[in-house]
Amino acid sequence: MRRPLSTRRAPRRLAALAAAALLAGCGTMIPLLEKPPLPVAERYPGQPAGGSVAPAAADVPWQDFFADARLKRLIALALESNRDLRVAALAIEQARAQLQLRRADELPTVGAGVNASRAPGSNGSIVSTYSAGVQISAWEIDFFGRIRSLSEAARAQLLATEEARKAVQIGLVAGVAQAHLALQADEAQLEITRQTLETRQESLRLTRLRFDNGAASELDLRQAESLLEGARVTLAQTTRQRALDENALVLLLGRPLPADLPPAVPLGTALALADLPAGLPSDLLTRRPDLRQAEQQMVAANANIGAARAAFFPRISLTASAGIASNQLSGLFDNGQFAWTLAPSLLAPIFDAGRNRANLEAATLARSVATAQYEKAIQTAFREVADALAGRATLGEQLRAQAAQATALEATYRLADLRYRNGVASYLDVLDAQRSLFAAQLAVAQTQAAQLQNQVLLYKVLGGGWTEPAGSSTAAAPR
Numbered sequence: 001m002r003r004p005l006s007t008r009r010a011p012r013r014l015a016a017l018a019a020a021a022l023l024a025g026c027g028t029m030i031p032l033l034e035k036p037p038l039p040v041a042e043r044y045p046g047q048p049a050g051g052s053v054a055p056a057a058a059d060v061p062w063q064d065f066f067a068d069a070r071l072k073r074l075i076a077l078a079l080e081s082n083r084d085l086r087v088a089a090l091a092i093e094q095a096r097a098q099l100q101l102r103r104a105d106e107l108p109t110v111g112a113g114v115n116a117s118r119a120p121g122s123n124g125s126i127v128s129t130y131s132a133g134v135q136i137s138a139w140e141i142d143f144f145g146r147i148r149s150l151s152e153a154a155r156a157q158l159l160a161t162e163e164a165r166k167a168v169q170i171g172l173v174a175g176v177a178q179a180h181l182a183l184q185a186d187e188a189q190l191e192i193t194r195q196t197l198e199t200r201q202e203s204l205r206l207t208r209l210r211f212d213n214g215a216a217s218e219l220d221l222r223q224a225e226s227l228l229e230g231a232r233v234t235l236a237q238t239t240r241q242r243a244l245d246e247n248a249l250v251l252l253l254g255r256p257l258p259a260d261l262p263p264a265v266p267l268g269t270a271l272a273l274a275d276l277p278a279g280l281p282s283d284l285l286t287r288r289p290d291l292r293q294a295e296q297q298m299v300a301a302n303a304n305i306g307a308a309r310a311a312f313f314p315r316i317s318l319t320a321s322a323g324i325a326s327n328q329l330s331g332l333f334d335n336g337q338f339a340w341t342l343a344p345s346l347l348a349p350i351f352d353a354g355r356n357r358a359n360l361e362a363a364t365l366a367r368s369v370a371t372a373q374y375e376k377a378i379q380t381a382f383r384e385v386a387d388a389l390a391g392r393a394t395l396g397e398q399l400r401a402q403a404a405q406a407t408a409l410e411a412t413y414r415l416a417d418l419r420y421r422n423g424v425a426s427y428l429d430v431l432d433a434q435r436s437l438f439a440a441q442l443a444v445a446q447t448q449a450a451q452l453q454n455q456v457l458l459y460k461v462l463g464g465g466w467t468e469p470a471g472s473s474t475a476a477a478p479r
Contacts, residue, residue, distance in 0.1 A: 028145030030152060030306030033299060039375045040281050040382040044389055047278060057276045057464035058287035062173050065459055067269060069262040071180050074253065078176045081254030085172055088165040095158040102151040108139035108318070131339060133323010138345075144313045149306030156300035163296060166289035166466040172252065174460035178453045179249040184267050185449030186242035192441045193235045200228040200434070207427070220427040227431055231438070267448050276458055278389055284381050287463030294370075294377040301363070301370040308360040314348035381461065388458035395451040402447050406440040413437045 057065075066072055079085065114132045121127040142148055207224040210216035250256060285291055320343065324336035349356060413433035419425035459465065 028149045028152070028306045029309035030145070030149050030303050033302040035295075036371055036375055038282060039379055042282075043280065044278055044382070044386050046389070046393065055277075056279060056283070056287065057459050057462035058467065060276075060459075060464055061467050062465050065464060066177065068180075068265050070264050071177060073261055074180055074249070075173055075176050077255065077258070078172055078253045079169065082172055082252060083254050085165070085168050088161070088168040091161045092158070092165055095154070095161040099151070099154040099158050102147070102154040105140070105147045106142060106151065108136045111135055111137070113321075128327055129325060130328070130336075131321075131323055131325040132333070132336075133321055133339075135321040136319060138317045138319055141316045141318060143316055144310040146307050146310035146315075149303050149310060153300040153303035153307070156296045156303060160293045160296035160300065163289040163293035167293060170289065170460055170463070170465040173465035174456050176249065176252050177456045179245060179252055181267070181449050181452050181456070182245045183242065183249060184264060185445055186238060186245055187264070188267060188445040188448075189238050189442055190235070190242065192438070192445060193231060193238055196434075196438050196441075197228070197231040197235060200224070200231050203430075203434075204228050216427065223427060223431050227434060230435075234438075234442075267445075267452060276455075276462060276464070278385060278458075278462065281378075281382050281385075284378070284385070284463065288381055288461075289463070289466060291374075291377055291381060294374040298367065298370040298374050301367040304363045305360070305367060308356070308363040311356045311359060312349065314346050316344065316346050319343045319345070384461040385458070388454060388461050391450075391454035392458060395447065395454055399444070399447045399451055402440065402444050406437065406444050409433065409437040409440050 062075060063072060066075070111134065112132075113135050115130070117129045119127055119129075140147065204221075204224040204227075207216055207221050211218065211221045246257070279287075285295075320341060322340040323338075324333070325339040326336040413430070413436075416425060416429040416433040420427055420430045
């Protein structure tokens with residue numbers, strides 16, 4: 001027996017409808033995103049034209065940038081135990097799960113179910129119906145790309161969190177290096193202060209001896225005592241600052257300082273590379289993860305506009321089931337008959353009190369905010385690099401001049417002390433020379449640390465610190 005023509009055409013119509021649904025679901029209403037022009041100058045202040053053959057900071061692993069074995073060990077420990085880095089790694093997993101949820105909405109949820117119903121029949125009897133099979137419940141066919149737009153937004157957020165983790169690592173590497181250099185500077189200043197304290201103790205002893213023998217006045221004695229106590233004040237201040245800097249380093253490490261650290265090296269050998277090419281401001285867009293993070297957040301905000309636009313159009317959902325049915329529960333799986341249902345539905349917005357329009361306006365404004373934040377991130381990065389370059393251009397000359405000043409003051413102190421011992425000059429000249437020499441020596445140590453910290457800062461703001469050597473697993477997500 002041949003089936004009626006309408007019955008034979010039904011599967012073809014259903015297949016055509018499914019194909020149309022798939023084709024319609026391939027598009028979205030996400031607007032074209034145009035990046036804003038670079039809101040900074042083409043070059044950094046004072047930067048000459050021409051390029052450099054040296055490797056860019058973003059291409060130099062931190063293991064190659066730092067020469068101090070103790071510092072390398074500290075950075076490796078921080079990458080393993082720092083809590084901020086751990087939170088950033090967990091945020092990636094959270095964003096990945098959110099993306100999986102959005103992608104799951106694009107596909108139907110199929111479940112197995114058993115149903116039973118009882119209803120009165122035409123002759124007053126009770127009719128029982130039992131069914132078992134697979135079911136699809138309210139699957140939204142994404143004709144206008146609402147779900148796909150939300151998936152695109154979730155994907156961009158995942159990329160943003162991955163870039164955020166890289167930015168956290170860059171900040172952590174630079175933070176550990178600068179905290180270590182601060183500790184090194186504290187140690188250098190403590191050594192200078194201890195030596196000065198010993199010198200002033202000896203000076204006080206000689207002055208008291210001269211006072212007891214009538215060769216010095218009480219004014220000279222009290223001035224020597226004052227100078228000694230001033231050195232003790234500086235020693236206490238520097239000791240306290242060293243403790244604070246060590247606490248800051250421990251916080252960055254996420255664990256106490258181990259006892260088996262390699263020995264510290266002098267400040268001047270802490271870094272292997274003293275010069276890094278700055279490149280052009282446009283290079284930062286690809287080298288700094290925080291800028292790529294801001295860009296992906298702008299992409300996510302733009303994708304949300306597509307979802308808000310699609311909300312103005314009807315939502316088409318499909319509920320379907322296929323299985324076996326029987327009037328007897330005992331015969332459901334023995335002699336049950338094949339049964340299926342297909343129930344598409346369409347919901348078109350008519351009146352929503354302006355909710356969809358407000359959602360679209362909010363999404364559009366959110367993209368404007370994300371764009372402004374992206375531009376601000378570029379401007380901030382430009383300023384950070386310009387500041388670091390200004391420091392590199394001036395701190396070297398400042399250190400050279402302060403070292404020369406300290407050398408001259410050391411000679412001045414020796415001459416003043418010699419003249420005083422021979423009765424040619426007053427003790428006030430010796431005191432002034434001691435104060436000036438001590439201040440100059442401390443300034444040399446501080447400037448040397450500032451110069452090295454500025455090099456670390458330049459390495460950071462140019463995007464260095466998140467790449468790893470081939471085969472290295474140091475930057476793996478913390479456990």
